[in-house]
Amino acid sequence: MSEKYMKVEKIGQGTVIDHILPGKAFDVLRVLGLSNDRSMSILINSHSGKGGKKDILKIEDGELSPEEANRVALISPKATINIIVDGKVAKKFNAEAPEVVRGILTCSNPNCISNQNEPVVSEFKLAVDDGHRYVCTYCERDIVDLAKRVSP
Numbered sequence: 252m253s254e255k256y257m258k259v260e261k262i263g264q265g266t267v268i269d270h271i272l273p274g275k276a277f278d279v280l281r282v283l284g285l286s287n288d289r290s291m292s293i294l295i296n297s298h299s300g301k302g303g304k305k306d307i308l309k310i311e312d313g314e315l316s317p318e319e320a321n322r323v324a325l326i327s328p329k330a331t332i333n334i335i336v337d338g339k340v341a342k343k344f345n346a347e348a349p350e351v352v353r354g355i356l357t358c359s360n361p362n363c364i365s366n367q368n369e370p371v372v373s374e375f376k377l378a379v380d381d382g383h384r385y386v387c388t389y390c391e392r393d394i395v396d397l398a399k400r401v402s403p
């Protein structure tokens with residue numbers, strides 16, 4: 252079988268999220284809040300050029316806003332976002348961890364006010380000392396394993 256049959260079809264319009272950490276594509280889907288009725292291709296543990304593995308997510312007919320795209324960095328800090336227009340990469344940028352995250356993550360502290368039945372939206376701030384730790388605004392608890400804290 253020639254290599255071209257192994258490749259996933261190119262998309263005309265949409266967004267390709269590349270360099271997702273291997274096995275994390277489904278967590279990325281959750282953090283983006285994309286529903287299953289969208290036309291998407293997901294590659295899990297795809298071979299990347301340098302002998303490593305990565306996941307790739309292709310979303311057809313949907314351009315992610317920078318705010319949405321940056322949520323990807325919660326799960327996979329080195330992901331790159333490619334906006335595809337007419338089959339070509341029109342824009343390419345790295346997902347950047349947002350400074351403040353509201354309503355996407357849940358606090359791991361069961362006593363936190365954001366986990367009571369109060370009309371409080373969860374809020375986390377990026378810790379300044381390293382790139383991948385968030386602190387709850389209300390109870391100051393650290394959230395380390397972000398993939399596990401994405402709201403269902």
Ligand SMILES: [Zn+2]
Nearest residue numbers: 358363387390
């Ligand atoms: Zn909290």
